[in-house]
Structures are given as structure tokens and as C-alpha cells.
Amino acid sequence: MLRLAPLLACALPALAACPPPPPPVEGPLRLTVAAPSAPAADPSDAPPADGALAATLPGDVEVFDLGLLGTSGGLTGDIVVEVASGLGALQVRVWGQPDAVVVLWRAVSPDGAAVVDDTEPSSLPETHRAFAQGFPAQVFSMNRVFASPQSGAFLVPNTPRVSAADGTWRLVVGHFTPGSEAAPTPAPLDRPVRVVVLASPVREQGSLPLNLHLTGARGLTAATAPDDSFLQDALTVIRQSYAQADIEVGPVSYQDAPVEWQVVDLVDDVCAGGELFDLLRTGAAPSLGLDLFVVEAFTCRIGPSEVGASIGGLAGGLSGPAFVQGSSHAGVVIATGFAAGSGTRLGTVAAHELGHFLGLYHTRESSVFGADPIFDEIDDTYEDAASIRDNLMFFAVEDSTTLTADQSAVLRSHPLVQ
Ligand SMILES: [Zn+2]
The missing domain is CATH 3.40.390.10 (Collagenase (Catalytic Domain))
Known part of the structure; x- marks a missing residue:
């Protein structure tokens, strides 16, 4: 992120806040990820690779490669994550077409809350809309996400306000042609995206x-x-x-x-x-x-x-x-x-x-x-x-x-x- 940084006379840093009490003991990380309702994808129209995901990942991160997903109205169907135990966070990796932007369009947690929301807050100031770069609903969600050119990596949860709860999570990925000065609203792009979901366990260190x-x-x-x-x-x-x-x-x-x-x-x-x-x-x-x-x-x-x-x-x-x-x-x-x-x-x-x-x-x-x-x-x-x-x-x-x-x-x- 841009740091246009004027010289500020900052006070000396205070000591870090006291750590919270340890959370209850979690089970091992166990989950499944599937995209049962994604529209069909044409393999000949697969997005080009933007970087290579390592064949073998270190440590205890789980990888779910959903392959190519089609989009309709710029959106995949629900990506369903069934968490049995031990989730720290999901990272939803999306590869789109070279001139497109990708975004985590919606994320619904097991209690039914749209933690990444696709409904824009009412009466958002113009300056806030400028900050959101075409995706005000997602940017001003509790689990804030920005669209990213060509490929993106979206972390859920990315705030302790959202619990990494056991149960059924539903995610939807968006694929859009970015807005321009002449047409500021992003336009849905119905071409395939590739989606990989990484899952990390809870870590205290x-x-x-x-x-x-x-x-x-x-x-x-x-x-x-x-x-x-x-x-x-x-x-x-x-x-x-x-x-x-x-x-x-x-x-x-x-x-x-x-x-x-x-x-x-x-x-x-x-x-x-x-x-x-x-x-x-x-x-x-x-x-x-x-x-x-x-x-x-x-x-x-x-x-x-x-x-x-x-x-x-x-x-x-x-x-x-x-x-x-x-x-x-x-x-x-x-x-x-x-x-x-x-x-x-x-x-x-x-x-x-x-x-x-x-x-x-x-x-x-x-x-x-x-x-x-x-x-x-x-x-x-x-x-x-x-x-x-x-x-x-x-x-x-x-x-x-x-x-x-x-x-x-x-x-x-x-x-x-x-
Ligand atoms: Zn910054």
C-alpha cells in the first residue's frame, strides 16, 4: 500500500498490549472444500498462470485446488467449506484473465453472517467510494477485501471480529473487467477463473x-x-x-x-x-x-x-x-x-x-x-x-x-x- 509519508513527530512506541488469555484447546485442522454449483468452465479459456504454486507446501497448511471454475454474471457458484475443527484462517487464491480483476465477492460464516458482503452500505461518501476502487460493498465489509488485478489472495477471517468457526462457510469469487474513468462500474467477466483454497491451523506462535x-x-x-x-x-x-x-x-x-x-x-x-x-x-x-x-x-x-x-x-x-x-x-x-x-x-x-x-x-x-x-x-x-x-x-x-x-x-x- 502506498505510503505517502510526511515526517511526523511520533511519540515513542508504547509497549505492546498484554496478550489475551489462551484460547480453548482446538482440535487438529480438519475441513473439506468443494465448488458444487460452479458454472461449467471451458478449459481452452483457462487464465494464464500468474506464478506457480509450490508442488509441496511446508508445514501444516492444507491445500484444496478447485481447478477451473466458470462464472455467470461474473460470479462463481458457492464454494462450500465444511470446517470440522481447528481452522485459523482460509486464504482464497484466485487467478483470473490478464486484464481482469478478481475479488472475494461474498463470504458467509457458519452463523449466516455475510462477513464479506455484496451489499453496499447505504449513504457511503464519495471519498469512501474512491477508496474502494469499484468494490465498496466488499471493501466496507467487516472482513474487508480489495479487488486485485489478474490474481489475488483473500484472507478470511482477517479480523478477530470474525470467528474462524467450525461449520459451513460459503464463498463466492468475482471476476470483472475493471472500471475506467468513462465507465467506473466494473463489468462482469464470464470467463473461467482458477481457485485454490489454503487453510491454516490456529497458531499461538x-x-x-x-x-x-x-x-x-x-x-x-x-x-x-x-x-x-x-x-x-x-x-x-x-x-x-x-x-x-x-x-x-x-x-x-x-x-x-x-x-x-x-x-x-x-x-x-x-x-x-x-x-x-x-x-x-x-x-x-x-x-x-x-x-x-x-x-x-x-x-x-x-x-x-x-x-x-x-x-x-x-x-x-x-x-x-x-x-x-x-x-x-x-x-x-x-x-x-x-x-x-x-x-x-x-x-x-x-x-x-x-x-x-x-x-x-x-x-x-x-x-x-x-x-x-x-x-x-x-x-x-x-x-x-x-x-x-x-x-x-x-x-x-x-x-x-x-x-x-x-x-x-x-x-x-x-x-x-x-
Ligand atoms: Zn501502508
């Missing part, structure tokens, strides 16, 4: 393998980075941030990335996509983990102004896909230029963007989305001016790395945390 990809920005290479104090300071901040969530960051691997990606040119006006996706597609690493790319800078024009230098980092997805390499969404990119020589600053940006990749939204969005603030859907990131800024996921966070207990639970539910 975990580890997060990190693959660093070094473009030579600031002279950093796979050979020099392990002993470079700037980069190691950044890794220390990342490790300390995620330790609050009982996530141990590591092992860390180092590999060189093509030097041509030291400067990443984003699509003007939106400051996303473009060469960001090209760079992320290069991310083959010898082992599976979260791919973190280190570049010098981004470039992006908004109107007549070049604003790239104000972008510290970008996540390829919210949430980002797990166990897939070579996808346009599989990774996080951070810019050494924005860090201005401070490894701590680089590490804070990286920890923030990794938070997006693992499923966290901003505690509060920028006021460019109107006077009515947009907050996250997490209860213990209190809607209070001081505490909401003193958080790793404040939209313009500079030096706070605080994570709350509820945010920590979301981070641990991403399948990459093992």
Missing part, C-alpha cells in the same frame, strides 16, 4: 522465512548484505516488530536481483503496478518464504508532480499470496532512498509493508479519503488519535512499530507464518 532480493541499491548485494550494518539494522527492527506477535522472522536468505530494477517505475496517478509487478515476477528463491525486494527508489507522477521519492515501500498484495513464486503479487518492495541512510527507518517501512502482505490494513487511512475517517476492522486499535498513530500500521507511520494483540492474531493467521 510461528516463524516467517524471509527471502531478500538485492538489486544493488545502496551497494547491497547477496555477498555484502549479511555484514552490512544498514541492512542488518533494518532486519533487527523487523525481527523486534514481529516478536510482539510471537513470530520469529527467519531464516533469512540473500539473493541478487537484476540491477535494472534499482528504480521501479509505477503506473502514474495510481502509483502502483507497472514495473512493481514485473519485479515481483522475478522472485524465484531457493526456498519458500516471503520475498522482500530492496530497490533504490520508485518513480510515479501524479499530475505534473513526481512523487516517487515519497514512497517508502509497497506490498504486492493485501493479503499477499503464500507459497507462490513468480507472481505479480508475491512480495514486498522497499526503497533505500526513502530511508535516507537509516536502517531503522528502512526496517520500519519493511515491517509495515510486510504487515499489509500478511493481511493488515491501516489503523486509519489518509484524510485524502474524506473527513469521515476510514479505520481498520480491528477492535484493539482504538480509534483514538494518539494510539492510532502510535502503531506500525498507521498510514504514515514513521517510527512506531507497535502491534496490538488483535493485529498479531491476524499476522499469525497468514499461511506463510509457520
Whole structure:
């Protein structure tokens, strides 16, 4: 997510909130996933691969490959998830056509609640509609999801307000041609999508393998980075941030990335996509983990102004896909230029963007989305001016790395945390 980050005089981070009492003992992860009502799909019209899902997944994540699903009115039929025990979260992976956007259109939990809703809230301000990029119902759901170009990875639950309950979940995936200035409403696209559902068990702690990809920005290479104090300071901040969530960051691997990606040119006006996706597609690493790319800078024009230098980092997805390499969404990119020589600053940006990749939204969005603030859907990131800024996921966070207990639970539910 874009971080147009003015220098804020942040207070020192407070200690993380006390952890909640341990939950009741869960059974082992047991579930089934099927798509009995999907319209027929023409195999000759299968979407192209956007990255390869690993043949063998590490750890205890369950994989359900539903193959090609047809759509009618842009929607698959119900994907039925029967949870017997032990669910932490589902990650619904969707591959669509190259010029399409995909979205988790609806998710109904076992108690019948539409946690991802397909009905837009009434009297939504125009600024909020702009924030939602064509999918206001889904974005302003309790389990907030954004549409994603070509492929996407949708985490359910992504807030402790939604319980990962046993019982029958019903999910519907949407496939659309994105809106444009001339026709702002997305149009249904009735061509096949591929859907894979990953299921993770409940975790009270975990580890997060990190693959660093070094473009030579600031002279950093796979050979020099392990002993470079700037980069190691950044890794220390990342490790300390995620330790609050009982996530141990590591092992860390180092590999060189093509030097041509030291400067990443984003699509003007939106400051996303473009060469960001090209760079992320290069991310083959010898082992599976979260791919973190280190570049010098981004470039992006908004109107007549070049604003790239104000972008510290970008996540390829919210949430980002797990166990897939070579996808346009599989990774996080951070810019050494924005860090201005401070490894701590680089590490804070990286920890923030990794938070997006693992499923966290901003505690509060920028006021460019109107006077009515947009907050996250997490209860213990209190809607209070001081505490909401003193958080790793404040939209313009500079030096706070605080994570709350509820945010920590979301981070641990991403399948990459093992
Ligand atoms: Zn952000």
C-alpha cells in the first residue's frame, strides 16, 4: 500500500498490549472444500498462470485446488467449506484473465453472517467510494477485501471480529473487467477463473522465512548484505516488530536481483503496478518464504508532480499470496532512498509493508479519503488519535512499530507464518 509519508513527530512506541488469555484447546485442522454449483468452465479459456504454486507446501497448511471454475454474471457458484475443527484462517487464491480483476465477492460464516458482503452500505461518501476502487460493498465489509488485478489472495477471517468457526462457510469469487474513468462500474467477466483454497491451523506462535532480493541499491548485494550494518539494522527492527506477535522472522536468505530494477517505475496517478509487478515476477528463491525486494527508489507522477521519492515501500498484495513464486503479487518492495541512510527507518517501512502482505490494513487511512475517517476492522486499535498513530500500521507511520494483540492474531493467521 502506498505510503505517502510526511515526517511526523511520533511519540515513542508504547509497549505492546498484554496478550489475551489462551484460547480453548482446538482440535487438529480438519475441513473439506468443494465448488458444487460452479458454472461449467471451458478449459481452452483457462487464465494464464500468474506464478506457480509450490508442488509441496511446508508445514501444516492444507491445500484444496478447485481447478477451473466458470462464472455467470461474473460470479462463481458457492464454494462450500465444511470446517470440522481447528481452522485459523482460509486464504482464497484466485487467478483470473490478464486484464481482469478478481475479488472475494461474498463470504458467509457458519452463523449466516455475510462477513464479506455484496451489499453496499447505504449513504457511503464519495471519498469512501474512491477508496474502494469499484468494490465498496466488499471493501466496507467487516472482513474487508480489495479487488486485485489478474490474481489475488483473500484472507478470511482477517479480523478477530470474525470467528474462524467450525461449520459451513460459503464463498463466492468475482471476476470483472475493471472500471475506467468513462465507465467506473466494473463489468462482469464470464470467463473461467482458477481457485485454490489454503487453510491454516490456529497458531499461538510461528516463524516467517524471509527471502531478500538485492538489486544493488545502496551497494547491497547477496555477498555484502549479511555484514552490512544498514541492512542488518533494518532486519533487527523487523525481527523486534514481529516478536510482539510471537513470530520469529527467519531464516533469512540473500539473493541478487537484476540491477535494472534499482528504480521501479509505477503506473502514474495510481502509483502502483507497472514495473512493481514485473519485479515481483522475478522472485524465484531457493526456498519458500516471503520475498522482500530492496530497490533504490520508485518513480510515479501524479499530475505534473513526481512523487516517487515519497514512497517508502509497497506490498504486492493485501493479503499477499503464500507459497507462490513468480507472481505479480508475491512480495514486498522497499526503497533505500526513502530511508535516507537509516536502517531503522528502512526496517520500519519493511515491517509495515510486510504487515499489509500478511493481511493488515491501516489503523486509519489518509484524510485524502474524506473527513469521515476510514479505520481498520480491528477492535484493539482504538480509534483514538494518539494510539492510532502510535502503531506500525498507521498510514504514515514513521517510527512506531507497535502491534496490538488483535493485529498479531491476524499476522499469525497468514499461511506463510509457520
Ligand atoms: Zn501502508
